Amino acid sequence: MSERISPQQFHEAEGVDDWKVLFSGACAHFRTESFTAGVALVDAIGRLTGAAGPHPDLDLRPSGVTVCLPPVGFGGQSERDVELARQISSAARELDLPADPAGVQTVQISIDALVTEKVMPFWRAVLGYEQVGDEDLLDPHRRGPALWFQQAKARVAAAIAAGGRLLSDRNAPAWWALADAEGNEVDLATWMGRA
Template identity: 50%
Template sequence: MTGTESGAAHIRPQQFHASTGVADWRVVGEGACAYFRTGSFAAGARFVQAIGEMPGSGDGLPHPDVDVRPEGVTVRLIAVTDDYYGLAELHVDLARRISAVARALDIPADPSAVQTVQITVDALAGPAVVAFWRALLGYRDRANSGEDLIDPHRRGAPFYFQPMDEPRPQRNRLHVDVWVPYDEAEARIAAALAAGGRLVNDADAPSNWVLADPEGNEACVGVAGPPEPAPDLP
């Protein structure tokens, strides 16, 4: 299944989280994701079939991206068009329907099990660097962006090219961004620090933290904000 339909009006992660009936879902950088613990590949296949047979499927509802594994199923909701890459209002209703299917099949959700990993490259010669990685990876530009590359099959990690004005000596030029559920960030950071990491910068907390491993290689932990009032959505 693919997630290429933009659906209705665009919404922000906070609006999605504030909507009713989406407790199973978390926005983690690349759309809204949910993980359902099916316990077997056969159960996962039945779950995916039931999603495909939901009333209204293919009739105005955007289609989800689905990953089926023996232990569980990951479902991602994202609009991918030439000019937009993100969430749409219709994704709220779709999330509710998919969660209802899971409950009917007695399949539990585990919101803590979702994440998105992004590779960030610091670039002085941005267009030239982007062109190299675009060709090497077989990726394409993210909607209206000259600084982001995405896997056209939506399987591999996205790449972001961070503009630089001058070289930064003694610092790595490539790092990993890990997007986690907003209610899992503190635990993930604590685990990384306990495993030998150190906090480099928390000036942008609670949306972003910069960590480093014992040799100074950096990584960022990011979240798409927690719920906030969204009166325009039920």
């Protein structure tokens, strides 16, 4: 098994400037002038991954191909992903297909639930999603947005108890500004400002 690396380590690796690490994995978008050009890139990626994999998620459109190298669970990316990303970018350059980092995005929906265990089964059943961990529902086909169930006030208290500090709560319950012990900041936001 290839060693796991952080998103920062992935981004600092050489030859992966076309890629962004998101919740859904390391992703890149390559513009195409035609569906046929996109198929050529998909074919090249198929040859790179072979039968054994790892197999990326591919979204083929006439205007471009989006490629995502999904993480294993919440384990992050691997060194093998870095090498495959380099190879895919190289194949795109050989086909004269430019990378378009602005074409890479992920959508995640957060639900601020008072009792996650009571509402998550409903959303899992309605959407046909799979539960991952205690807080997340994911589309098993990796096409739809992820759902994240949060308890914002409990998270604020837990962050402060874990050594963080509250910078501002003037926008609460829409969001709280927090910092860790070294001053790295994060905004903890609720959906539609409901706590």
